[in-house]
Amino acid sequence: MDLKRKFRIGYWNVGIIENSIEEIMEGKTYNIRWVRHHYKDRFWADPFIYKHDEENYYILAEELIFTRGKGTIVLLTVNRKTMKLVAHKEVFEDENHLSYPNYEDGIVVAENFKSGGLYRFYIEENPVRKELILDMPLIDPTFVEYNGKKWLFATTKEEVDDPNRKLSIFVEKDGKFIPHKKNPVKEDIHTARPGGKFFEYKGCLYRPAQNSEHIYGEDIRIMKILRLDEEDFQEEEVMTISSHDLKRYNLGLHTFNVGDGYVVVDGFEYSTQIVQKIKNKLTGY
Numbered sequence: 001m002d003l004k005r006k007f008r009i010g011y012w013n014v015g016i017i018e019n020s021i022e023e024i025m026e027g028k029t030y031n032i033r034w035v036r037h038h039y040k041d042r043f044w045a046d047p048f049i050y051k052h053d054e055e056n057y058y059i060l061a062e063e064l065i066f067t068r069g070k071g072t073i074v075l076l077t078v079n080r081k082t083m084k085l086v087a088h089k090e091v092f093e094d095e096n097h098l099s100y101p102n103y104e105d106g107i108v109v110a111e112n113f114k115s116g117g118l119y120r121f122y123i124e125e126n127p128v129r130k131e132l133i134l135d136m137p138l139i140d141p142t143f144v145e146y147n148g149k150k151w152l153f154a155t156t157k158e159e160v161d162d163p164n165r166k167l168s169i170f171v172e173k174d175g176k177f178i179p180h181k182k183n184p185v186k187e188d189i190h191t192a193r194p195g196g197k198f199f200e201y202k203g204c205l206y207r208p209a210q211n212s213e214h215i216y217g218e219d220i221r222i223m224k225i226l227r228l229d230e231e232d233f234q235e236e237e238v239m240t241i242s243s244h245d246l247k248r249y250n251l252g253l254h255t256f257n258v259g260d261g262y263v264v265v266d267g268f269e270y271s272t273q274i275v276q277k278i279k280n281k282l283t284g285y
Contacts, residue, residue: 012045217254
């Protein structure tokens with residue numbers, strides 16, 4: 001086996017599409033500006049918008065330090081002009097791996113699958129308070145309010161490949177989330193797994209979904225919701241968002257979150273820098 005292939009390391013990084021969702025949905029060409037940083041011992045993925053101002057983007061993301069072996073949730077401060085990482089700090093951790101930090105009104109609902117449940121984290125309290133939402137492990141949990149009801153979308157894991165292909169829905173009733181009668185509502189590796197918050201465009205509701213046909217998190221498929229009620233669920237694919245045509249982080253893109261005039265995403269690539277340094281020492285050049 002090729003030395004570089006055997007010892008390559010996979011990196012995710014956060015990026016910004018500086019186009020409005022209207023421009024993207026209308027097919028305008030977009031570019032992705034990647035966060036510039038010097039860290040080689042970790043990656044950042046699953047970015048969700050915390051806020052922005054005239055100078056900076058503030059982004060919640062999963063941070064995975066390779067030697068640590070589990071994800072924590074961090075806040076990245078990124079200069080809008082240069083895309084340089086200005087600051088980053090850990091917001092909270094857990095005894096289990098954390099990722100996919102949905103944020104709204106001071107609360108983060110992060111994927112905490114290995115804990116066996118779904119929790120909300122009150123990040124503006126000190127210490128951060130953890131509260132059980134559903135006594136069931138869910139992957140990439142994503143909420144939406146639609147037709148007067150609150151819905152929860154996620155994948156589950158009964159079989160090895162379920163997280164990427166088996167979508168389930170839950171509806172809130174009397175403060176509890178009840179499984180949809182047709183769960184799993186979809187079994188499709190191309191469009192099942194959630195990939196970011198729902199958004200609206202021209203009066204219709206859309207859902208970013210992950211495609212993992214060839215590799216995990218290959219690209220994002222934008223799904224238009226056709227029907228969502230307690231009897232049925234229907235959607236159709238309308239667009240693909242990818243980084244494949246770019247020079248960096250072009251192997252995968254699996255998160256798409258819409259902001260005010262911009263979209264935050266992530267991208268994946270392999271690095272063989274460490275391997276190349278070893279080779280240079282061995283060969284002398």
